[in-house]
Amino acid sequence: METVDTLFKNAIVLTMDEDLRQFEPGAVAVKGDSIFAVGPENEILQQYTSDHIIDCGQKVLMPGLINAHTHAPMTLLRGLADDLRLDVWLMGYMMPVEREFVSPDFVNLGTKLACAEMIRSGVTCFADMYYYEENVAQSTVEAGMRALCAQTVMKFPTPDAQSFEDSLASAREFIMRWKDNTLIIPSVAPHAPYTCTPEILRATATLAVEFDVPLHTHLSETAIEVENMRNEQGMPVIPYVKKQNLFDAKVLAAHCVHIDEGEIRTLQHAHAGISHNPSSNLKLASGVAPVKRMIELGLNVGIGTDGPASNNDLDMFEEIRLATFLAKGISGDPTVLPAKTTLLMATRMGAQAMHMGHLTGSLQPGKYADLILLDISPIHNSPRFKRDPNGIYAQIVYAAKSTDVTDVMVNGQWLMRERQLLTLNEAELRKLSQEYAKKIDIFLFLRENSVLSKLIAIGGTTEEESFEIQAKVPIREINPVLEALHKPEIEIIHQRHYRQYDTYFIFDGTEQGRIRYREDHFINEKDEITNVRSRLTLIGPTRERHYPQRVLLSRSRYLAPATQSLRFYREYFKPSHEVEVEKDRLRFLVCYQEIEFYVNIDSVSKPDLGCYLEIKSRTWSQKDAEAKSRLTTDLIEFLGASPTKTISEDYLEMIWDK
Numbered sequence: 001m002e003t004v005d006t007l008f009k010n011a012i013v014l015t016m017d018e019d020l021r022q023f024e025p026g027a028v029a030v031k032g033d034s035i036f037a038v039g040p041e042n043e044i045l046q047q048y049t050s051d052h053i054i055d056c057g058q059k060v061l062m063p064g065l066i067n068a069h070t071h072a073p074m075t076l077l078r079g080l081a082d083d084l085r086l087d088v089w090l091m092g093y094m095m096p097v098e099r100e101f102v103s104p105d106f107v108n109l110g111t112k113l114a115c116a117e118m119i120r121s122g123v124t125c126f127a128d129m130y131y132y133e134e135n136v137a138q139s140t141v142e143a144g145m146r147a148l149c150a151q152t153v154m155k156f157p158t159p160d161a162q163s164f165e166d167s168l169a170s171a172r173e174f175i176m177r178w179k180d181n182t183l184i185i186p187s188v189a190p191h192a193p194y195t196c197t198p199e200i201l202r203a204t205a206t207l208a209v210e211f212d213v214p215l216h217t218h219l220s221e222t223a224i225e226v227e228n229m230r231n232e233q234g235m236p237v238i239p240y241v242k243k244q245n246l247f248d249a250k251v252l253a254a255h256c257v258h259i260d261e262g263e264i265r266t267l268q269h270a271h272a273g274i275s276h277n278p279s280s281n282l283k284l285a286s287g288v289a290p291v292k293r294m295i296e297l298g299l300n301v302g303i304g305t306d307g308p309a310s311n312n313d314l315d316m317f318e319e320i321r322l323a324t325f326l327a328k329g330i331s332g333d334p335t336v337l338p339a340k341t342t343l344l345m346a347t348r349m350g351a352q353a354m355h356m357g358h359l360t361g362s363l364q365p366g367k368y369a370d371l372i373l374l375d376i377s378p379i380h381n382s383p384r385f386k387r388d389p390n391g392i393y394a395q396i397v398y399a400a401k402s403t404d405v406t407d408v409m410v411n412g413q414w415l416m417r418e419r420q421l422l423t424l425n426e427a428e429l430r431k432l433s434q435e436y437a438k439k440i441d442i443f444l445f446l447r448e449n450s451v452l453s454k455l456i457a458i459g460g461t462t463e464e465e466s467f468e469i470q471a472k473v474p475i476r477e478i479n480p481v482l483e484a485l486h487k488p489e490i491e492i493i494h495q496r497h498y499r500q501y502d503t504y505f506i507f508d509g510t511e512q513g514r515i516r517y518r519e520d521h522f523i524n525e526k527d528e529i530t531n532v533r534s535r536l537t538l539i540g541p542t543r544e545r546h547y548p549q550r551v552l553l554s555r556s557r558y559l560a561p562a563t564q565s566l567r568f569y570r571e572y573f574k575p576s577h578e579v580e581v582e583k584d585r586l587r588f589l590v591c592y593q594e595i596e597f598y599v600n601i602d603s604v605s606k607p608d609l610g611c612y613l614e615i616k617s618r619t620w621s622q623k624d625a626e627a628k629s630r631l632t633t634d635l636i637e638f639l640g641a642s643p644t645k646t647i648s649e650d651y652l653e654m655i656w657d658k
């Protein structure tokens with residue numbers, strides 16, 4: 001008789017191995033951190049003994065569940081902002097709050113909260129992607145769980161790095177420090193093609209290859225991501241990342257919702273693993289991944305909860321059930337993703353998708369002892385039929401709940417015994433997380449009350465205080481003004497032609513100012529659009545000082561490049577109403593009497609306001625303003641317009657005056 005550390009008997013053993021062997025009654029021997037033997041109870045008990053014999057009381061003994069994609073620390077952002085589109089949710093809420101709050105302390109606490117929840121629902125191993133991944137790894141080890149921990153790299157400044165070079169360097173150091181750890185597989189995570197440059201995709205793939213570690217990323221999550229990629233690169237997402245050599249690495253790709261047959265084949269040839277995240281994809285209305293086809297073509301597809309801010313929990317039982325129901329529902333075929341296949345996705349196949357199939361995911365001698373006990377006797381799971389051997393998978397997938405998990409072991413160590421967590425203090429985690437929630441609530445409460453704070457929160461904003469002489473006069477025809485501009489008294493320094501599309505967001509209360517979303521379409525001599533530029537401006541209240549027929553304007557503006565769509569800003573800022581202005585603008589920078597002026601000749605088509613001559617000049621002092629004011633009158637007359645008809649510079653006021 002050989003002595004082992006722990007001996008499980010009287011169990012319904014589901015190995016989830018290649019042959020999906022089951023033993024009832026079955027037994028499992030654990031020695032050190034690994035599974036030593038698995039088989040029928042009588043055989044195992046004849047060969048092995050232990051000081052720790054666990055009578056499983058006919059519970060299911062199976063491999064722990066594998067959560068193939070999450071962002072564990074985001075437990076602290078659970079329920080913060082919901083029922084929003086992905087971009088508004090991510091760029092408008094998650095990222096700004098993360099920039100403000102994410103720290104090593106936040107990540108430690110959030111990870112432990114996530115581990116407590118995952119252990120309770122039978123998860124033994126998860127694939128993570130976040131910032132300060134060092135702290136995710138450390139807290140995971142303290143909780144006793146196994147994880148693939150991927151340090152995020154993206155083109156924007158992140159909570160833990162000012163630049164992508166910084167985060168790439170810290171990813172390298174992180175991998176070097178953790179590459180020999182038993183519980184943690186370190187990894188690098190270029191966040192997604194749309195948040196990374198081609199350079200980042202290439203560099204992260206090279207790094208992953210250098211250390212032979214997996215690369216964790218998000219691919220083809222939404223239709224808009226694919227549409228933008230087609231417009232910008234002339235190809236969908238999978239060929240694009242292939243072109244950046246991403247598949248040189250062992251890729252774990254989350255989502256893959258919007259991919260075609262050819263892309264599935266590309267992923268299969270690249271031996272990429274996929275994480276299917278049904279709750280997150282449904283909640284953010286991203287769509288449903290073609291899981292049935294992926295599995296038919298031999299891809300390793302695991303199941304993930306995604307971050308708890310987009311789910312909003314880490315319950316793998318719910319995820320498993322949703323995965324199979326969705327596949328059946330959209331295919332109209334109830335035979336698709338049978339229970340045993342779906343449970344396989346959440347165990348061995350999930351581990352394979354994470355490139356950790358040799359370590360965990362099934363009860364096989366040599367693999368780590370990552371296992372759970374599941375009680376299938378509760379009222380919601382009774383009675384039990386034994387005729388069909390697949391019935392047990394159906395019981396687990398269609399009727400079991402995460403609360404039926406009673407015991408969890410990872411790496412040969414108990415993490416939960418009879419529903420008591422052994423490595424984490426739940427009461428303390430709840431208390432500390434509530435303190436974070438309170439701070440974040442206050443931060444968002446203040447921000448949501450101010451258009452300016454909201455603008456600053458999405459980043460890239462610069463403040464500009466401007467003092468300008470501005471004059472605007474209606475003109476009947478453009479050509480006489482153009483002819484006058486070309487007279488020798490005026491030197492044209494440069495000129496441009498563009499169409500300007502402005503959308504003004506108006507808010508209740510004038511002190512908020514208004515947001516202008518401006519798109520400039522630059523036009524060449526052949527009347528073709530050569531370039532499009534979008535800008536976002538928060539126009540603060542104007543302080544005006546009037547000179548004869550002119551206006552000196554002083555106001556503060558906050559400018560930001562408009563990197564998101566108009567729809568994004570509309571849903572993010574929630575204006576009380578909007579006004580659109582469209583015009584064709586000929587813009588000249590001229591020198592007149594040794595002073596530089598901008599001369600704009602506008603044809604306003606929406607609303608139909610006719611043509612205007614606009615003259616602007618920056619000014620720095622009152623004396624300068626007075627001199628420029630006089631010259632502005634001269635210039636207006638020189639251009640053949642009437643300075644007596646000067647009107648407000650603001651198209652919006654013109655619209656309202658009408």
Ligand SMILES: [Zn+2]
Pocket residue numbers: 069070071218254306307
């Ligand atoms: Zn994710």
